[in-house]
Amino acid sequence: MKFALKCSPGQKIEKRSEKVAIIGAGPAGLGAAGYLICRGFQVDVYDKLPEPGGLMIFGIPDYRVPKKNVRNGIKELIELGVNFILRTKVVADEEVHADGDDFTENKVHLENLINNYNAVLIATGTWKSRNLGVPGENLKGVYLALDYLYRIYTSELGYLPKSVIYSTGNKVAVIGAGLTAVDAAIEAQRQGAREVYVLYRRTINEAPAGKMEIQGLLKRGIKFVELVGITEVLGKDYVEAVKLIKMRLGKPDKSGRPAPEPVPGSEYVMEMDNVIAAVGEIPTPPFKDGCCGIKITPHNTIDIDQKHRTTRKGVFAAGDVATGPSLIGKALKNGIDAATAVEEYIIKGGWREV
Ligand SMILES: Cc1cc2nc3c(=O)[nH]c(=O)nc-3n(C[C@H](O)[C@H](O)[C@H](O)COP(=O)(O)OP(=O)(O)OC[C@H]3O[C@@H](n4cnc5c(N)ncnc54)[C@H](O)[C@@H]3O)c2cc1C
Structure with a gap:
């Protein structure tokens, strides 16, 4: 370069x-x-x-x-x-x-x-990564994407010991659909997660990482769930599940993209071991x-x-x-x-x- x-x-x-x-x-x-x-x-x-x-x-x-x-x-x-x-x-x-x-x-x-x-x-x-801004985001096992990735790469480069890498469980939810979310999902899989879900409040068409990147995730067996928002991280001390709500697209917002709107009464819960917030820096x-x-x-x-x-x-x-x-x-x-x-x-x- x-x-x-x-x-x-x-x-x-x-x-x-x-x-x-x-x-x-x-x-x-x-x-x-x-x-x-x-x-x-x-x-x-x-x-x-x-x-x-x-x-x-x-x-x-x-x-x-x-x-x-x-x-x-x-x-x-x-x-x-x-x-x-x-x-x-x-x-x-x-x-x-x-x-x-x-x-x-x-x-x-x-x-x-x-x-x-x-x-x-x-x-x-x-x-600095943006927080999710939902209850339960301070539970153990909720990671901020840049911190999660930085620890992996810094340790792989030999600057920090392996022990700094956050532990990754079997089921991981990555929130967001930018390049950071894509990288976090791939790394979570590489760290041993069996099921990785990328949860996004709009659709693949609006994903900031672009369709190709999301399709690349699907080829790796990572699931992309569109039109869903996170409302709470559940657990006592450590993450146990995420509470989600279905979304639909409304009129364009300030960004020019259709605004995601929650569908009333559509909440559901998914069990998770970790949550990675990749909602911007x-x-x-x-x-x-x-x-x-x-x-x-x-x-x-x-x-x-x-x-x-x-x-x-x-x-x-x-x-x-x-x-x-x-x-x-x-x-x-x-x-x-x-x-x-x-x-x-x-x-x-x-x-x-x-
Ligand atoms: C996880 C992730 C994945 C990305 N993937 C891509 C991609 O695939 N392709 C792409 O084009 N873009 C990607 N981007 C975006 C791209 O990395 C950034 O747009 C770009 O690096 C910004 O360049 P910069 O020089 O402004 O800042 P940075 O690259 O962030 O560099 C800032 C530097 O300032 C140093 N610094 C900060 N504070 C201080 C301080 N107080 N004193 C001394 N030093 C300090 C930091 O250590 C750092 O080295 C990605 C971003 C993230 C977060």
Whole structure:
């Protein structure tokens, strides 16, 4: 995978004295690093994980995004002079806790970066799973998809012991129908579950993962149950069952897709050993709203203008922490776009009206 898209082979890069700090080594941060290093800037990339790559290494299976390709692209960035500062979490006065914090050995205050670099680009992604928001979701055996997957991949990569992987019983319900749900269902099966049900409140036609991915699940013997919503997780201490309600499709909602509406009196119960919530991820800026002069939107994304400028001079944001959950290609492009804005700012100055 190529991140240094602006360097042509054999091109001599004229080094500049200005330094840029990038927070987050996912596709957005790597795309930005690739652009800026090719333009001669000094680039330091901070990441809390032990290896660059973000979700491409720690959240997505190899069969979908081969880690070898990602690692080749990162190797090229290192050869070009990008400096990766790993196991280092960027924090503000009030720390934000998210998945992937396990490896933090050092903490750097955001203000230090702002003071010591010509520009800072925040590309910290979406490292928190959305909760189901139903009674019983705190029972043992209910897992959040990103946490469930991250533990498996991190352990398979040899960074954490096998013991961190959550135990998977015989019957598993995965809630949601995005790529995360698809991966969680496949992994649950790989972990030994005999029956895996993907439960979705709309139909296969609206599934965010796309029809092909869902059909792929069916071929593996994973069941896809459409038009069903979860209303409760049942059990004493550990999950024993899920309470479901049938849905029908109504008028389009804000997303443009038909809104799922519960069918009154259609509740039923299915026995389950585990529930995996894959109902979306939440953006994780490295600070809380109200901090540092950088505004956060109601969706928890960082408020940026069309030039990726936040409400704090010299601080930019890109990738899923700015756009909300998206895809690798989009995040990479977004990071490159932000890097062009960083270059313009360093050379010409100026800032948005706040
Ligand atoms: C389970 C799952 C499966 C997916 N599958 C696919 C797929 O198959 N195809 C596809 O195109 N997209 C997929 N996506 C979406 C895709 O992974 C994201 O859109 C993309 O990775 C976003 O890139 P990013 O650079 O914004 O953030 P990320 O890739 O999330 O990278 C952010 C980086 O910031 C670091 N970080 C966070 N906070 C801090 C901090 N405070 N200090 C230092 N470092 C920090 C993290 O460690 C991470 O390395 C998937 C997403 C998930 C969750």
